[in-house]
Amino acid sequence: MQIPRAAALAALFLSLAPVAAGAEDVTLTARDGSLELSGNLLSFDGEFYRVETKYGVLTLDGSGVLCEGPGCPDLTDYVAEVTLSGAPSMGDVLLPVLLESFAARNGFTVARIAQSDMRFRYELSERDGGRLAGRFTFDLTSSSEGFADLIAGEADIALSLREVTPQEAALGREAGLGDLNAAGRSRIAALDALVPLVSASSTLTRIPLGDLAAVFRGEITDWSAFGGPAEPIELHLRSESSGLTQAFAQRVTPAGALAPDITFHDSDAELADAVADSPFALGVGSFSEIGNAVPLPISGPCGIESAATITDIKTEDYPLTAPLFLYLPGYRLPRLVREFLTYIGSPAAQPVIRRAGFVDQFPGAIPFQQQGARFANAILNAGGEVGLAELQKMVRRLDGHSRLTVTFRFEGGSSTLDAQSRSNVALLAEALERGVFDDRTLLFAGFSDGQGDATVNRRLALSRADTVRDAVRIAARTVDPSRITLQTEAFGEALPMACDEVAWGREVNRRVEVWLKQER
């Protein structure tokens, strides 16, 4: 019974990794002696052996085989080991808090062994008996270093504030890591956002995104440009290898180099403190670490403002959201580590994430009655192609519904969902599978930007809504389709969230919202 399972697994996990010459240190024998394999033990995760053999790298179920040789692990005193490398913004507070609460929930005591703020490890021991069960080592440098360590095999998990670059993905493929862009290779631990920061004594209360870009490109250098005193603007960013700064450069200042005299900081807290300290400072920090500085809403030419709030980051109605990514290796992680990763995505972890100052991904509902500001924007921007009849039709259709915070957006004008939205597909599908929306009706409402013909826009919006609904339906494999109604509708450009005059505003406006029909 065990043998075919082990053999099947061996075949399944056969990979083309090069075989290094060297002494064979383990021999794995099937319990009835029908199969014997020798090789170098690469890893043991408490359940599975990864062995480098003359057939390539094989993964064998430990329950089906006996291990002999000097390389065999100690089966009774197995300690799950994992190294996490990358962004301090994720490793300073968020992951330690999650690890501590995971440990408390699962009967472990925690010890933190610190060499510095950048290098430390957590040891989880069983509360009963004190057996060491897991060792989580953190190496906090930057998103880029995290990927480098993952590719070099020095880390098991990369912590990143941005998605993997094409170059990094190519290097990963060469190193035998497989496709880092594949589904399941990355997951979003929590959400954060880039926020413009000033000190409490600054007179600036909002900033257009274009002006923010101009300031950091060195085109605007003096506060007098914003009606302030004739003083130079002091610029603050996170260090250039930081995912936050890379995301900022990619999304806000894609064309042109950054200004020459920017002060770069090693941590979000340091940046926030430096900005809070000077009335002439302007920085771009993170929502989770505003500290004593003051965040500025981003304004658009049509008068609509976007402030970084928990709801608007969750819905991506705020344009500069920054998902926090965990990139996983191609091999199986130890069970304790997999359980921790499952916990991070579970409903139980979401309040922990929120109290740590980050934005959780738990789908929330925004009642129809709280849509006042959005409907006001719609009325102010109506006219031309969007007439009163159009608005009335939309309000009638959405009345009696609540908007869910899960919203879907697309990568730069394409029909490819962005990273946060791909994560939302999985989250919504999982909620459907759990029966959260059984006997309810979900309306996938497509919206477009205001450029071009309204009829075409409505058609585009409907096709996006259909695409998202289909993606969710496919992802929710175990759901009984008769228990739930998934409808689509398109309102085109009728409910703008941001100004259509600017590219970021159009990107915010092209979206699919999900509305839940209220129970009667």
Next chain:
Amino acid sequence: MAGLIRRTLLKGLCLAAFGLILSDFGSDLMQTRAAADLGPAPTSSQSLLRPGPAGPVLTTGDLAAPLRTASPRPKPRLETTACAAILTASPTAAALVRLALHAPCAPDMPATLHHEGLSFDLRTDAEGRWSAEVPALTPEAVFDVALAGRTLRAAASVPDAVDYARVILLADDSAPLHIHALELGAGRDSAGHVWAGTPGAPMRAVRGRGGFLVRLGDGAGGRSAEVYTFPAFDTLRRGAVRLSVEAEVDRRFCGRQVSGTILQPAADGVLSAMALAVDLPSCASGERTLVLKNLLRDLKIAAN
């Protein structure tokens, strides 16, 4: 047994106005009853502390068992009433409790205080006295002093304990670890920089102006404690209190691993303990201070 303790506890509560306890060192039975008389046992709902690796939570059941206290001398014979040891607990300002111990027959003796996860070593003076102001971590605060194999207990009612956020660092074996707080944008060595060198007064917290630090322990090689307190009711100002742990790296400690425990609010706001070990830089590195900014989570103050 538990039922008996609970009954005697109820009977004894009326005596507990100021949490006065008389304990006869001579009799184990007397000791248990005396402790049970006055100490409202922390129930799980009252207890602010989760059992952590180094934070013993005392329950009624623990009282009968002698606490481990390394005593360099033979156990003193304290059998006459003149030898009765007294521990009193009286609330003062900023949810502090003045503890006074008088054990006339235990002069110059080591003892250990336990209160929720907070614990530190102390020493009685030549007359068997010791006193200190100790922060109450719960509104119904119970303090235990383990002295010469016995436990003295005193309780105090401190309703304003919930008005203060506390962060605690316990340092083992004189480990040179200290809390530093930079309050709401304060720079180092400015008025809002609170640490053992400039601990601030409890009245700062009472008036909502800032926090203060209490250092506890005899400093003679055992476990010491630093408790940083910040008023949680101060809602006029918004911002962050930056908390860090600094280790002084001198010739005694360079290249060594020092240990301790930190108690800080977990995600659910409940004070939670975590064992801590710090690998100090090697003696050759020349580093004199190791600053660890992320061991203690910053306190975020939201204005109302």
